[in-house]
Amino acid sequence: MRANHHQFVAFAYVVREGSFSAAAVRLGVTQSAITQHVTKLEKQVGSQLLLRSREGIALTRTGQDLYDLADRLVTLDSSIRERLEGYEAMARGHLKIIANAPLPALRAISQFRMAYPDVEIDFALYGWTTATRLLRERRADVGLITDAPKIDDWERIPVQKTRYVAYLLPSSSLADREILSFEDLRQETVILPESGSLTERVVREAEAKKGIQLQRKIKMTTFPLMCEAVFQGAGIAIFLGNSGLISRGLREVPIAELTETHETAVVAPKDRAGLRLVKAFIDTASSSAFSDPER
Incomplete structure (x- = not known):
């Protein structure tokens, strides 16, 4: 048997959400279904993809390589679904946002919620090293990062300068x-x-x-x-x-x-930056309301 689409999707969401149970909730299926998909995928690959512990899950080296592909597949699925469903899909969407400095991110989230009150938002504040790593590993949809590295695969728009x-x-x-x-x-x-x-x-x-x-x-x-x-x-x-x-x-x-002077930018993987919800958040964060740090 070959690995199928559902196995890649289940695997990607386990990594995105941080657990099998959270992935099941996001996909609207049972946890056992998620477990079976990931187990079958590991058998097809011939290598362990996830390390399970009481602290949660972590990717093996093989898992990280495969996750990058699986997540791009999920992003492509989302783009196709948006085209089929139109802007109605935005009302029931989900965004995972991270930052290393709180104020620009919280300002943007506040404004975004006014326009899209029903979108589910997960927000977390991390140190610079962790925040940039999570974006590199595609563990978040979008981030607000100070002195964000210039990476070809990232959309990067400055929003604030300060010292x-x-x-x-x-x-x-x-x-x-x-x-x-x-x-x-x-x-x-x-x-x-x-x-x-x-x-x-x-x-x-x-x-x-x-x-x-x-x-x-x-x-x-x-x-x-x-x-x-x-x-x-x-x-x-x-x-x-x-x-x-x-x-x-x-x-x-x-x-x-x-x-x-250090520059905070809103950053997202380029393929995710094209998704409507991510683009809407980027537009909100990069609007003139956030370019002036004194506002």
């Missing part, structure tokens, strides 16, 4: 400064995103270039958590300026060693 700043409590002795230096922050507790983030890399490179080492650092997973830590008096956070409403009440002070 790194220090987030401080208004009561901080440094809050009234017009600009801060690493020397000013040397004895402070500095809050950074987790390892693998763009912020952590930019700060590390600036330290090496200036020959100044920030002595005390705390790593945290997301910008909202970093801001909460600042409000609680845990330290001073370094992150892109104007990154979220949660930072209201904090002072944003530029940093002398971090003068470079």
